[in-house]
Amino acid sequence: MLRLFLTKIGLIINCTIIYRMKKNLFIAFEGIDGSGKSTQVKLLTDRLIKEGTKVYNTFEPTKSPIGSIIRDIFTHKIEADHRTIAGLFVADRLDHLLNKTDGILKKLDEGYTVITDRYYFSSYAYHSVHMDLNWVIEANALSAGLLRPDLNIYIDIDPELSMDRLNKGRSIIELYETTDNLQQVRNKYLEVIAVLKEEEKVLVIDGNASQEAVAAKIWEGISAQF
Numbered sequence: 001m002l003r004l005f006l007t008k009i010g011l012i013i014n015c016t017i018i019y020r021m022k023k024n025l026f027i028a029f030e031g032i033d034g035s036g037k038s039t040q041v042k043l044l045t046d047r048l049i050k051e052g053t054k055v056y057n058t059f060e061p062t063k064s065p066i067g068s069i070i071r072d073i074f075t076h077k078i079e080a081d082h083r084t085i086a087g088l089f090v091a092d093r094l095d096h097l098l099n100k101t102d103g104i105l106k107k108l109d110e111g112y113t114v115i116t117d118r119y120y121f122s123s124y125a126y127h128s129v130h131m132d133l134n135w136v137i138e139a140n141a142l143s144a145g146l147l148r149p150d151l152n153i154y155i156d157i158d159p160e161l162s163m164d165r166l167n168k169g170r171s172i173i174e175l176y177e178t179t180d181n182l183q184q185v186r187n188k189y190l191e192v193i194a195v196l197k198e199e200e201k202v203l204v205i206d207g208n209a210s211q212e213a214v215a216a217k218i219w220e221g222i223s224a225q226f
């Protein structure tokens with residue numbers, strides 16, 4: 001009798017662990033421009049797919065009409081105030097979550113693990129250089145209420161190194177891509193990660209190492225969390 005009871009308990013525990021490991025996750029990559037986010041999103045995606053996970057990749061600014069306006073601002077085709085940019089990102093993010101065709105919430109419902117290249121921490125860090133951090137957090141409260149990442153992966157890198165990487169690979173340098181600005185954004189990332197440590201799960205990864213070393217650290221961090 002006791003053995004049957006213990007077997008049942010064991011089964012329940014096993015199922016719970018398997019359920020937790022199988023649950024599809026929402027992971028957000030964060031970091032300054034050129035920190036290696038896109039590279040690491042791809043490496044993590046490849047690894048998860050190899051392990052049999054269904055993965056949906058996405059990014060902000062999105063490819064929606066609102067995202068296109070933002071990209072035109074970053075590539076200097078349209079001029080806009082920093083506060084207008086912050087507001088556009090709020091709208092772009094809500095569409096990113098709620099879009100009925102390919103929104104994040106729909107993809108999670110369909111069983112995908114969703115990995116996004118940037119989410120609301122980007123707004124906190126980039127816009128609080130120009131305006132009050134609390135305003136930015138409050139403006140994004142609807143998104144945070146709808147969906148917090150199971151894990152934010154912040155890739156921390158020296159802005160001089162990221163600018164070197166960007167200068168090698170690009171012909172257009174975008175609005176926020178100066179060493180001075182990226183230094184301020186990096187400081188804001190570190191500040192806001194500390195401020196939100198109770199509400200948000202953040203894995204801080206040293207991005208100054210090789211692509212393979214960074215990928216290994218990310219995998220180690222994820223394995224320890226889930």
Ligand SMILES: Nc1ncnc2c1ncn2[C@@H]1O[C@H](COP(=O)(O)OP(=O)(O)O)[C@@H](O)[C@H]1O
Pocket residue numbers: 031032033034035036037038039040165166169207208209210211212214
């Ligand atoms: N760990 C790394 N070491 C050296 N170069 C890297 C590393 N990670 C990415 N890169 C290169 O740096 C540039 C920016 O990387 P990317 O992944 O596009 O960054 P982000 O998406 O954060 O802007 C790319 O040319 C990429 O190949």
Ligand SMILES: Cc1cn([C@H]2C[C@H](O)[C@@H](COP(=O)(O)OP(=O)(O)O)O2)c(=O)[nH]c1=O
Pocket residue numbers: 031032033034035037038060061074089117118119120122123124126127174176177
């Ligand atoms: C998501 C987001 C991005 N951004 C900025 C960061 C980048 O400078 C810019 C474009 O993002 P992105 O295309 O991801 O640039 P990169 O690959 O170089 O990191 O948008 C904000 O200012 N606020 C936001 O909320």
